[in-house]
Amino acid sequence: MVIEIQKWIEDNKEQFIQISNEVWQYAELGLFETKSSTLHAKILEEAGFQVTKGVAGLPTAIIGTYGNEDPVIGILGEYDALPGLSQQIKPVKEPVVEGAPGQGCGHNLYGAACLAACIVIKNKIELGELKGTIRYYGCPAEENADGKGWMVKANLFDDVDISLTWHPWDMNYVLATNFQAIYNVVFQFKGRTAHAAADPFNGRSALDAVELMNVGCNYLREHIISDGRIHYVITQGGEAPNIVPDKAEVWYFVRAPLLEQVEEIYSRVIKVAEGAAMMTETEVKTVFLGGAANMLPNTTLEDLLQEKMEDIGPPVFSDEDRLFAHELKKSFPEKxxxxLISTIPQDGKPHFERFKNKDFCDEILPIFGRGVTQGGSTDVGDVSWVTPLAQFATACAAIGTPGHSWQLVSQAGMHIGHTGMLQAAKVLALATAELMQNPEVVKKAQQEFENQIKITPYSCPLSDDLVPPIEYYRRIYNKHV
Ligand SMILES: [Zn+2]
Incomplete structure (x- = not known):
């Protein structure tokens, strides 16, 4: 079975490379991955899955299910791109279309590997060699709108026994790190317009309020926990200097290792916003766009993924890949x-220093980051609170490739990315097969999950009254879409 699964993925790799490349070319922003999600749905339908589109109020979220027995194994895929990162497959910066989106987090690879794993498992169920249900979750908008959180809120994981996922990275390891919980909120200020020179005394500037709020938050930083993060962009700041702006808007992310810490910092950010409104005699309205929980680890599943990664071994890169990586690395920021590795606590990092002068990670590292919180957030966190979950990374890029960069876009569209993607598909498939063959592992992972949830129940960052912020993003992205 182990050999057959790997062979099937190798024999059918061109199909999944093609899917990955198509999604790379579409490079669609979160919530608007229409072509990408349609392609994923079509592949699943053709393979005999029962497919539901537009779930959880998200037009580009899909679910594909095959089988009707236990255990139900969910595999989480993604396909969204990032704004402004368009890049050709070259080791020097050259966009396909200047300012257009690009697959800066490799989600084209992410989704295609998950499809391959789901389809090979489906084949085995169909042949009667495995017993269970395989379900593909096509999760949109990881980068901007926490698609998986909305899918959790819609109870779409209620019957799932175990969830597995992965992420393209520059290393091969089980990713046991915590990721930061996050709130994603827009502050809209409303003032009164006036001629900025003739009668400014009649105006009340919404832009002043935004600026004062930002100043306030920059002072606030000193007095929050050191692992907290507050960052913002001004998304609306007026039309012309000679008009006092009556509308202005600023978009904030608030992050911390635990959701309750985010909540605490956020309540203080709200006070700063209200203070800014009071100072400027404007009004402020908050628009809560989304949020994600931190990760709940599952050591049983981490151990399972580690075993499968070691069975399969690291991706093997070609001489051409090495030449490309060598050239590309010249563009990486110095040091x-x-x-980056200096920010990781020593006991959590598997001696990354020794990779400093290598082009690629050529081994399977030990499980990485138990007890370590990584910068950045992921909506995989929310799924980890409603079903036992673990994830891993495979090398789909040269060592030291910055995240969310044009350098990552270029590698996600070529042999380097495809090589890591196929390894990931094999790991996902072998781990799923093991779970379907070995109910003891499923039970153990579930018991571990139950024990943790008993102590700290899940608190969904998306309150009941919220809906996915599709119209908001349509406005923000109008310049890109
Ligand atoms: Zn990502």
Whole structure:
């Protein structure tokens, strides 16, 4: 079975490389991945899955199910791109279309690997060699709107026994790190317009309020926990200097290792916003766009993924890949890799220093990051609170490739990315097969999950009255879409 699964993925790899490349070319922003999600749905339908589109109020979220027995194994895929990162498959910066989106987090690979794993498992169920249900979750908008959180809120994981996922990275390891919980909120200020020179005394500037709010939050940083993060962009700031702006808007992310810490910082950010409104005699309205929980780890599943990664071994890159990586690395910020690894506590990092001068990670590292919180957030966190879940990473990029970069876009569209993607598909499939063959592992993972949830129940960052912020993003992205 182990060999057959790997062979099937190798024999059918061109199909999944093609899917990955198509999604790379579409490079659609979160909530608007129409072509990408349609392609994923079509592949699943053709393979005999029962497919539901537009779930959880998200037009580009899909679910494909095959089988009707236990256990139900969910595999989470993604396909959204990032704004402004368009890039050709070249080791020097050259966009396909200047300012257009690009697959800066490799989600084209992410989704295609999950499809491959689901389809090979479906084949085995169909042949009667495995017993269970395989379900593909096509999760939109990981980058901007926390698609999986909305899918959790819609109770779409209620019957799932175990969830597995992965992410393209520059290393091969089980990703046991915590990721930061996050709130994603827009503050809209409303003032009164006036001629900025003739009668400014009649105006009340909404832009002043935004600026004062930002100043307030920049002072607030000193007095929050050191792992907290507050960042913003001004999304509306007026039309012309000679008009006092009556509308202005600023978009904030608030992050911390635990959701309750985010809530605490956020309540203080709200006070700063209200203070800014009071100072400027404007009004403020908050628009809660989304949020994601931190990760709940599952060591049983982490151990299972580690075993499968070691069975399969690291991706093997070609001489051409090495030449490309070598050229590309010239564009990486100086000391980027050293600075990044220096932020990881020593006991959590498997001696990354030794990779400093290598082009690729050529081994399976030990399980990475138990007890470590990584910068950045993921909506995979929410799924980890409603079903036992673990994830891993495979090398789909040269060592030290910055996240969310044009350098990652270029590698996600070529042999380097495809190589890591196929390894990931094999790991996902072998782990799923093991779970279907070995109910003891499923039970153990579930018991571990139950024990943790008993102590700290899940608190969904998306309140009942919220709906996915599709119209808001349509406005923001009008310049890109
Ligand atoms: Zn990502």
């Amino acid at each position: 980027y890799f050293e600075n």
